Amino acid sequence: MSVLEKILEVKKKEVEKCKQLVPVEKMKKLAIEKCTSTSCENKFRNIFKKENFCIIGEIKRASPSEGIISENVDVKGIAKLYESLGFFAISVLTEKNFFKGSEQDLMDVKSATSLPILRKDFIIDIWQLYQTKMIGADAALLITKALGNKQLSIFIKVLEILDIVPLVEVENEYEIEKALNSGAKLIGINNRNLDDLTIDLKKTERLLKYIPKDVAVISESGIKSREDFEYIRSLGVDGCLIGTSFMKTQNPIEIIGERI
Numbered sequence: 001m002s003v004l005e006k007i008l009e010v011k012k013k014e015v016e017k018c019k020q021l022v023p024v025e026k027m028k029k030l031a032i033e034k035c036t037s038t039s040c041e042n043k044f045r046n047i048f049k050k051e052n053f054c055i056i057g058e059i060k061r062a063s064p065s066e067g068i069i070s071e072n073v074d075v076k077g078i079a080k081l082y083e084s085l086g087f088f089a090i091s092v093l094t095e096k097n098f099f100k101g102s103e104q105d106l107m108d109v110k111s112a113t114s115l116p117i118l119r120k121d122f123i124i125d126i127w128q129l130y131q132t133k134m135i136g137a138d139a140a141l142l143i144t145k146a147l148g149n150k151q152l153s154i155f156i157k158v159l160e161i162l163d164i165v166p167l168v169e170v171e172n173e174y175e176i177e178k179a180l181n182s183g184a185k186l187i188g189i190n191n192r193n194l195d196d197l198t199i200d201l202k203k204t205e206r207l208l209k210y211i212p213k214d215v216a217v218i219s220e221s222g223i224k225s226r227e228d229f230e231y232i233r234s235l236g237v238d239g240c241l242i243g244t245s246f247m248k249t250q251n252p253i254e255i256i257g258e259r260i
Ligand SMILES: O=P(O)(O)OC[C@@H](O)[C@@H](O)c1c[nH]c2ccccc12
Pocket: 058, 060, 120, 121, 122, 141, 143, 169, 190, 220, 221, 222, 223, 241, 242, 243, 244, 245
C-alpha cells in the first residue's frame, strides 16, 4: 500500500466519526452562514494577478518522510516570522496522524497574522470543505490523485462558492488534464511523489509546458537550498511552497535570499 493510500484510509475513518458528531447538513448551514457574515476580499486571490513571485511558507510539525521536523512548534511565532519576511501566504498542515497538525493550529495562525491561509490536508469528503470555511482558511489543497473526476470538479465549485481558493495538486500530465477539465485555475506541481515520497525538482520544469498561461502555478515540496529556490524561481512559475527547510532553519533568508 502506498503512503497516500495509508493516509487516505485513516482520513476516511476520521471523517466518518466527525460526520457523526456534526452531520453534513448542519456543517453546510454553518459554513453558508459564515459566508454571509464575512465579506472582506480573499487576499489569496492576488495570486492570479501574477505580480510577484509568491512564497508560501508552511507550518509543519512532522511528516511521513521526515518524522518529527520540529518539537514544540510556536505556531504563532512562525506565522509572524513569515509575515515579517514578506511571504505571500501561510500554509498550515491540519492533518493529525501523520503530520501532527490540527485545525487549532490554523486558527492560531489566523489570529496571529493577516496573511491569507492555505489549509493543507487530505480532503476526500464535502464535509471537510465546510469545515475548511469554519476554521477560516482562504485556500484549500485538493489532491488530484485522491479524488475522482466528478468529485474533483464538484469540490472545486463548492470551494469557489464558499470563497475559498482551490489549489489543485498534480504529479503528472494526466493529472494536469484531469485538473484542468475539472476547472482548476490554480495548480500546484508537487515535486514529491505521494506514493513513495521521493523528490524530483525537475518535475516542475517538465510539467509546466502542459499548463496554459492563464492558470497560476505553484511549485511544491523539496526546496532545500538557495540553489533549489533560484532554480524553481527561474522556471517562470507564479510561486513556490516551502515547509520542511523553513521549519528546520531558524532563518529562511538562508534559502530565499535577502530580496524581500
Ligand atoms: O516540506 P516541503 O518539502 O517543503 O513541502 C511542503 C509542501 O509542498 C508539502 O508539505 C506538501 C505538498 N503536498 C502535500 C499534500 C499533503 C501534505 C503535504 C503536502
